[in-house]
Amino acid sequence: MVSGWRWVWRWVAGSEVSRLQLQWRAFAFVLPQPLRTARGLLRRKRGWLLRLQAADGRVGWGEAAPLELDGPESWDAVRAGLESLAQELARRELELLLTRAGTPPCLAFALGAALAELDGLVAPEGWLPAPPSAGLLPAGAAMPEALDRLLREGPGLPLSVKWKVAAGRDHQERELLELLLQRLPATARLRLDANGGWDRPTALAWAERLAQEPRLEWLEQPLDPADQPGLELLAAQVPVALDESLQLHPQLRTTWPGWQVRRPSQEGDPRPLLAALQAGRPRLMLSTAFETGIGRRWLQQLAALQAQGPTPTAPGLAPGWSPPGPLFAADPLAVWAGARSSGSNPGSRRSDGPAAERPAAGLG
Numbered sequence: 151m152v153s154g155w156r157w158v159w160r161w162v163a164g165s166e167v168s169r170l171q172l173q174w175r176a177f178a179f180v181l182p183q184p185l186r187t188a189r190g191l192l193r194r195k196r197g198w199l200l201r202l203q204a205a206d207g208r209v210g211w212g213e214a215a216p217l218e219l220d221g222p223e224s225w226d227a228v229r230a231g232l233e234s235l236a237q238e239l240a241r242r243e244l245e246l247l248l249t250r251a252g253t254p255p256c257l258a259f260a261l262g263a264a265l266a267e268l269d270g271l272v273a274p275e276g277w278l279p280a281p282p283s284a285g286l287l288p289a290g291a292a293m294p295e296a297l298d299r300l301l302r303e304g305p306g307l308p309l310s311v312k313w314k315v316a317a318g319r320d321h322q323e324r325e326l327l328e329l330l331l332q333r334l335p336a337t338a339r340l341r342l343d344a345n346g347g348w349d350r351p352t353a354l355a356w357a358e359r360l361a362q363e364p365r366l367e368w369l370e371q372p373l374d375p376a377d378q379p380g381l382e383l384l385a386a387q388v389p390v391a392l393d394e395s396l397q398l399h400p401q402l403r404t405t406w407p408g409w410q411v412r413r414p415s416q417e418g419d420p421r422p423l424l425a426a427l428q429a430g431r432p433r434l435m436l437s438t439a440f441e442t443g444i445g446r447r448w449l450q451q452l453a454a455l456q457a458q459g460p461t462p463t464a465p466g467l468a469p470g471w472s473p474p475g476p477l478f479a480a481d482p483l484a485v486w487a488g489a490r491s492s493g494s495n496p497g498s499r500r501s502d503g504p505a506a507e508r509p510a511a512g513l514g
């Protein structure tokens with residue numbers, strides 16, 4: 151009889167603990183300068199912050215924000231996903247949602263991140279600071295001046311530099327490459343990110359020029375993800391890192407033997423990536439999708455774990471490409487408060503509810 155009551159008590163307590171309160175807040179911000187890529191301009195970021203609270207008071211934070219380059223439909227899909235969520239959910243319902251086909255990856259990131267934080271999985275000994283980031287150089291003629299500034303004011307040596315290519319005329323970019331190679335210190339590392347914008351002949355010409363270049367770390371997504379055979383051919387000549395291919399064909403995350411650009415806030419539940427890095431998986435490079443302070447804690451934590459692994463490399467945190475303000479604070483509470491002033495509709499009755507209000511339009 152006693153054991154029966156004990157069972158009932160456990161069942162009731164367990165049910166309470168597994169109920170989770172969800173709150174969302176919209177945010178929006180404009181990048182200090184638009185980022186030009188082969189896929190288009192990235193000018194701003196819009197999305198939602200998640201506050202997930204367990205019945206015992208534990209809190210986890212998340213962030214759901216697709217990239218503008220993925221088109222407005224990806225943003226609408228997140229909004230629809232949020233509107234389908236109740237304000238209070240059983241944990242198993244959230245876990246099911248995470249694995250359901252059609253859940254936008256950035257929404258799965260928000261939920262998985264918050265659950266991992268609730269469970270004390272992500273930073274059991276406190277959030278780690280990120281190692282120094284690679285510098286991000288703009289495409290085209292703006293590159294040399296940005297490089298000089300980076301060499302003057304950057305994190306010092308050894309320096310990792312990522313330059314956006316395939317965004318303008320190829321012969322001009324080839325001239326700029328020669329200038330870059332002249333000015334880049336001997337100890338620096340160079341990544342060239344074409345965002346899938348080259349054709350095979352162009353990519354092969356660049357690979358030929360750089361095959362003996364000791365500072366080349368990798369060509370990043372040199373060809374369209376549709377040309378996987380071409381990417382494999384190229385990888386036989388120079389190191390090739392996949393980026394957009396991994397988003398289109400997530401199975402490549404388990405099969406591509408070379409470098410992988412991993413953008414945690416855009417690729418779903420972050421717990422498998424966290425576990426992989428904790429287990430010392432090589433050749434994963436952590437990269438930003440211009441997160442708020444909440445997503446950025448994750449990026450920094452994962453980058454710090456990467457640096458402790460067998461193939462440490464500078465993460466891509468795009469220093470200087472986020473505007474100032476509370477949205478980028480290290481304290482999630484400050485980010486949460488900042489979202490109210492940046493993107494929420496203060497007059498909305500449901501500003502903290504499950505339905506996602508539209509972030510302020512017309513920003514940039």
Ligand SMILES: [Mg+2]
Nearest residue numbers: 343370393411
């Ligand atoms: Mg890239």
